Amino acid sequence: MSRIPRNSVAVIGGGGNVGAAIAFSLIAKSVPAEVLIVDVAEKAAKGQALDISDASFMMPGTCRQATFQEAGQSDVIIITAGARQQPGEPRSNLIDRNYKIIKSIMDSLKPIKSTAKILVVSNPVDVLTDIAQKVSGLPREQVIGSGTYLDSGRLRNALSNITGVSPTSIHAYMLGEHGDNQFTGWSSARIGGHPLLEHPKMHDIELDSIYTGIQRKAYEIIDAKGSTYYGIGICAATIAEALLNNTSQVFPVTNYIEKYGCYMSWPAAIGSDGVEQSFDVKLNDEEAKKLETAVHAIREACEKYE
Incomplete structure (x- = not known):
């Protein structure tokens, strides 16, 4: 056999x-x-x-x-x-x-x-x-x-260190573009069904410093060892596993969002058929503007290859 x-x-x-x-x-x-x-x-x-x-x-x-x-x-x-x-x-x-x-x-x-x-x-x-x-x-x-899955993992690790809650129980995403125009979806972030920002250990935290740390981490790794590969390795393998095993897990992956007319990094359920469904994410006005910037940048680049 x-x-x-x-x-x-x-x-x-x-x-x-x-x-x-x-x-x-x-x-x-x-x-x-x-x-x-x-x-x-x-x-x-x-x-x-x-x-x-x-x-x-x-x-x-x-x-x-x-x-x-x-x-x-x-x-x-x-x-x-x-x-x-x-x-x-x-x-x-x-x-x-x-x-x-x-x-x-x-x-x-x-x-x-x-x-x-x-x-x-x-x-x-x-x-x-x-x-x-x-x-x-x-x-x-x-x-x-692979979208912002790795970036979101870095975010959840950082939030775990602050709150003392397992990263797997923190629902928070980096969104938009995997790159300079990504942003943190603070409005939609949750722990145990409650808004993340209402957690007592988050009250005095400078949110921009968390974002900056996530943005700089890849550069820090590259400066120290030349390239990053273990983090994205496990992320890509996990997505592939969801595709093969039809798990319908939700990941912030690059998928086509009809509403915005482009591929972008956004939460979607992944199964044996690929993207099974994508989700609306609650954004405040500031986050919505950042999303517009990300969408514009992606669409402008993609239009060259129509």
Whole structure:
């Protein structure tokens, strides 16, 4: 009897740190799937696959190197490949370079399985998710991005340290754009059904300092070790697990919001069909203005690739 699981998750760019962290997280989380490592750098992909497969002997998942054609027939396709923004480089240049990379990847994957779900992790994730959907031809609900899930995790960790409540019991999100225009949804934040800001330990807290700490954390990690990958690794693996296991969990992921006419980082329930439903989030006037700014920035960037 073959040990190869029925479901498969392909990690495009799996030879790099982010892709490898996602692949390893899938195995370590005991996700019962065949994890396929795909990369134009075939030697790196082979090495990561061999190393991660050593960790799978006591787990239900397996890991191996694969081709782009095999990846196109996977149940979940995770895109981590992309160009990094260079010091002083305009964001528009980064999008142009990543557009070419995403298009090349999608062409290499074709024919893409009609029921496949694509999860984009590459940045700028909101814009690249829009591009991936257009190029792949898959329905919008089947193409999502990692969005502000990691940012929201950082927020919940910070709030846990203040309130003494587990991060998993704090419902608070970073919203809008995964980038400079993201904002904290303080109006909708809750602990145990009560407004977060009414918690006694939040009364004297400077909210802007929490936001600033979250914004700076990635830069602090990059300055210290060159790149971030463990945090996004576990986040992407958790989203993939929800797609495979039809958990209907709510994550602040990049998904298409009809009301605003664009992909953006917003809470949505994720299941085997992709985005099952997205949710209205209570915002005050200041937060609503920040959302408008984020939407404008995303739409302006996406319109170039219509």
